[in-house]
Amino acid sequence: MTRNGxxxxxxxxxxxxxxxxxxxxxxDVLAVPVFGDLSSPDGSGATVDAAYLRQRRFDGxxxxxxxxxxxxxxxxxxxxxxxxxxVGPDDLRRAAAAVARQSGRATHLATTLVHAxxxxxxxxxxxxxxxxxxxxxxxxxxxxxxxxxxxxxxxxSRYTIVGARSAVVRRAVAGVEATxxxxxxxxxxxxxxxxxxxxxLTTVAARSVGVNVEVWDENRIGREGLGGLAGVAAGAAExxxxxxxxxxxxxxxxxxxxxxxxxxxxxAPCVHLVGKGITFDSGGLSLKPPASMMTMxxxxxxxxxxxxxxxxxxxxxxxxxxxxxxxxxxxxxxxTAIHPGDVLTARNGRTIEVLNTDAEGRLVLAxxxxxxxxxxxxxxxxxxxxxxxxxxxxxxGVAAVMGNDSGLVGRVVAAGATAxxxxxxxxxxxxxxxxxxxxxxxxxxxxxxxxxxxxxAGLFLQDFVGDVPWAHLDIAGPAFLDSxxxxxxxxxxxxxxxxxxxxxxxx
Ligand code: BES
Ligand code: MN
Ligand code: ZN
Numbered sequence: 001m002t003r004n005g006x007x008x009x010x011x012x013x014x015x016x017x018x019x020x021x022x023x024x025x026x027x028d029v030l031a032v033p034v035f036g037d038l039s040s041p042d043g044s045g046a047t048v049d050a051a052y053l054r055q056r057r058f059d060g061x062x063x064x065x066x067x068x069x070x071x072x073x074x075x076x077x078x079x080x081x082x083x084x085x086x087v088g089p090d091d092l093r094r095a096a097a098a099v100a101r102q103s104g105r106a107t108h109l110a111t112t113l114v115h116a117x118x119x120x121x122x123x124x125x126x127x128x129x130x131x132x133x134x135x136x137x138x139x140x141x142x143x144x145x146x147x148x149x150x151x152x153x154x155x156x157s158r159y160t161i162v163g164a165r166s167a168v169v170r171r172a173v174a175g176v177e178a179t180x181x182x183x184x185x186x187x188x189x190x191x192x193x194x195x196x197x198x199x200x201l202t203t204v205a206a207r208s209v210g211v212n213v214e215v216w217d218e219n220r221i222g223r224e225g226l227g228g229l230a231g232v233a234a235g236a237a238e239x240x241x242x243x244x245x246x247x248x249x250x251x252x253x254x255x256x257x258x259x260x261x262x263x264x265x266x267x268a269p270c271v272h273l274v275g276k277g278i279t280f281d282s283g284g285l286s287l288k289p290p291a292s293m294m295t296m297x298x299x300x301x302x303x304x305x306x307x308x309x310x311x312x313x314x315x316x317x318x319x320x321x322x323x324x325x326x327x328x329x330x331x332x333x334x335x336t337a338i339h340p341g342d343v344l345t346a347r348n349g350r351t352i353e354v355l356n357t358d359a360e361g362r363l364v365l366a367x368x369x370x371x372x373x374x375x376x377x378x379x380x381x382x383x384x385x386x387x388x389x390x391x392x393x394x395x396x397g398v399a400a401v402m403g404n405d406s407g408l409v410g411r412v413v414a415a416g417a418t419a420x421x422x423x424x425x426x427x428x429x430x431x432x433x434x435x436x437x438x439x440x441x442x443x444x445x446x447x448x449x450x451x452x453x454x455x456x457a458g459l460f461l462q463d464f465v466g467d468v469p470w471a472h473l474d475i476a477g478p479a480f481l482d483s484x485x486x487x488x489x490x491x492x493x494x495x496x497x498x499x500x501x502x503x504x505x506x507x
Contacts, residue, residue, distance in 0.1 A: 011205060012142060012181040015157050017131050017173050019164040020110070027110035027160055030070075031077040031099045035084040036060040041115040043163060046070045048078050062091055063098040063486075077103070079113060087116045089129035093420050096130045097137025097487040100155050109134075109156040114163035127164035128172040132420070132498070134159055135176030136487040141187040171316050175419075175501055178312030179494035181205070182304035186480070186492030190280035190297040195241040195328035198277060198300065202243055202307050202326075209314040216242035226327070228352065228363035231344040233329040235284055235337025235357075240329035242368070243277070245307060247314045249321030269378025270321040271507055273310065273500055274368045276361045276384035277303030277328030284357030285333045286340060292388075298492060299361070301479035302383035303328060305496035312501050322504050325371055327364035331357070343441045346370055348464060351441035359445045361386045362460045369464040379408055379469040381503065382461065383496045384476075389453025391477035397485070398422045399478050399495065402458035403471035411503055412471050419498035420487070423473065426455055433459050473499075 023030060023045035034040050038050040038060055048068065058066040064080030081087050081095050092113055103109050111134075117126045138155030161169055185193060185201065199215045206213045218239040221230055226242060233240035249270060278299035282288060288296070303326040310324045338344070342354045344363065347370035352363060361384050372380045390400045399416070401423040403409040409425055416423040435447035436459060443463055447456040458472050478495040481488055488495075 012177065012184045014135055014173070014177050014180055015138070015155065015159055017135070017159045017161060017169050019127070019166040019169045020160050020162050023110050023112065023162055024160050027108045029075045029077055029103060029106035029109045029156075031079050031103075031109060031111035031113060033081045033095070033113050033116040034058075034060045034078045035116075036080075036082055037084060039084065043115040044112045045110075045162060046074065046076045048076060053078055063094050065098050065102045067104070075106075081113070081116045089125045090420055092116060092126050093129040093133040094486040096133025100134045100138035103156055106156045108158040108160070110160040110162055112162045114161060123163060124165060124168045127161055127168045129420070130161055130164075131159075131169055131172035132176055133487045135173070136179060136489070139180050139183060139489045141491065142184050143188060174312045174316035175498045177315065178308040178501065179497045181311070182301075182308040182494035182497045183489070183492040185304045186298055186301050186494070188297070190330070193279055193297070193300070194238045195277065195279055195330070196239065198279060198303065198326070198328050199241040199243050202245070205311050206245065206314075209311060210247070211310055211314045212246045214244040224347065225345070226347050226367040227345040228347070228366045229327045229329060231338045231342070231354065232278075232284070232331050232360045232363050235334040236330040236332040237334075238279075238330050240327075243307070243324075243326040243328060245310050245324035247310050247322050248319070269376055270323060271379045271381065271504055272323045272325065272372040272375070272377035273306040273504075274365060274372055274380060274382035275303035275306030275324070275326045276300070276365055276382070276386065277326045278361060278364070279328060279330050281331045281358070281360065282333060284331050284360060285337050286356045286358040287333050288358060295480050298480035299331075299385050300328065301385045301475060301492065302473075302496065304492075305383050305475070305494065305500060308494070308497050309500035309504065312497065313504060318505050320504050320507060323372070323375065323377070325368040327368040329364060331360045346464065348373070350443065350463065353438040353441040353444040355444050356446040359457070362445055362457055365461055366464045369461060373464070373466050373468055377468055379405075380465055381408070381412065381471045381473065381500065383473045383500070385479045386457050386474045387454045387476055390474040393426070393454060394424055394477060396477040396481055398424050400424060400426050400454050400474040401471055402426050402428050402455065402474070403469075404428070404462060404465065404467075405469035405471070408469045408471045411506065412473065412499070415503035415506065416499045418502045421478070421495055421499045423499070426458065428458050428462060429455060432456065436460055
């Protein structure tokens with residue numbers, strides 16, 4: 001039971017997905033790929049009547065869906081996948097999302113969409129993208145009132161992916177489940193999804209998959225010198241939390257991984273993920289205008305991605321070692337809130353002049369990044385809904401990435417492409433750093449001038465990573481949408497979750 005009296009499930013459940021070699025007799029709908037020339041590939045499982053489709057003005061455009069009855073009485077969905085020979089995983093993810101949204105009353109849907117591509121490698125990629133499109137496109141917030149679910153025409157509870165390999169489907173399901181749980185957390189009203197609740201949900205979900213979780217309360221946060229996190233939390237009635245997660249790296253049955261912090265299985269330093277966990281960003285005393293505040297429950301989108309990527313890797317049994325850090329607090333205005341002009345001391349001893357309390361993400365990240373550096377992280381990747389400027393520069397469909405290591409930035413871009421979550425690099429222009437020079441502290445939290453907002457935030461964070469290879473992912477735009485778009489759904493998108501999973505898996 002939440003503070004608002006809503007009954008929410010403690011965990012996210014998604015439909016079941018299985019791989020098969022042939023079309024199962026029991027499926028009530030079969031979704032078949034149709035190219036722009038209205039032909040279907042071999043192995044489609046049903047012959048679609050091109051003349052009928054043409055008559056219905058169906059022309060095989062990507063994402064077009066048309067229902068028809070096959071000769072043997074099965075219901076077939078013709079699914080446009082675009083021109084023959086140029087179909088890729090991003091196309092199939094989009095087509096599959098359209099299928100999930102338009103599958104009518106089907107409860108068990110089978111699809112031969114994998115056959116739209118040729119070759120074993122392309123088929124594996126296709127199968128993954130199809131599971132993602134079906135699972136993510138059908139997402140409805142678990143806390144939504146019943147009528148919302150009914151309007152959405154509740155999607156099938158069972159999918160059979162014909163021509164896919166089981167291992168590929170299982171791995172894709174882990175990504176879908178992680179992304180949907182990230183969406184559920186972000187979509188929860190901020191009054192319900194508090195820092196304490198975020199820590200509790202993390203602990204509950206981690207227990208069943210063997211992820212180690214440590215939570216610091218407000219007293220410990222103060223004792224440990226997390227001045228950025230404590231400073232932002234000073235205005236809130238809800239107490240802050242620092243969450244540390246660790247998966248893998250411990251010898252089976254041996255001593256806990258915590259004794260060898262930052263070190264991997266073979267003693268090699270591992271990757272640390274850091275998430276911004278502002279459960280609501282009012283701006284603090286530098287209060288946001290009402291319109292800008294309406295979506296600010298999304299400000300823990302980075303934290304949701306980090307936590308659920310690690311949970312997803314664990315669920316998939318990925319042979320990796322990864323540590324996660326989440327700094328969680330509300331950013332509220334009150335008589336106890338920090339003032340513009342205050343100076344905070346971060347975990348690593350650096351002092352920060354706070355001139356705008358709405359630039360709070362970088363304050364809490366400063367502490368979390370310092371902790372990762374202290375543990376001798378091999379690399380650090382932070383994810384944050386950090387700047388409105390990211391949205392101005394790249395919009396809602398592309399996230400920004402910055403960093404001090406071109407190899408790491410390249411890996412992020414590649415992992416994002418695999419996930420269907422594009423990232424574009426912005427430069428950390430060294431000569432801009434002087435705009436963050438402060439007269440009273442080591443650094444100030446906003447630049448004079450106000451230009452290059454996303455880069456200035458990146459340059460601020462860079463002061464807290466030393467020379468550890470580091471990448472900063474600013475997902476302010478893509479984290480939360482006004483309307484459905486392909487496999488992305490209105491509201492929280494869970495952006496970054498699957499990118500992080502691919503990044504860590506490829507380590
Ligand atoms: N959480 C916001 C950034 C944001 C904006 C996320 C829009 C999602 C959508 C962040 O804390 C913020 O307020 N940033 C300020 C920084 C400024 C004061 C330097 C901004 O972008 O305006
Ligand atoms: Mn803010
Ligand atoms: Zn914020």
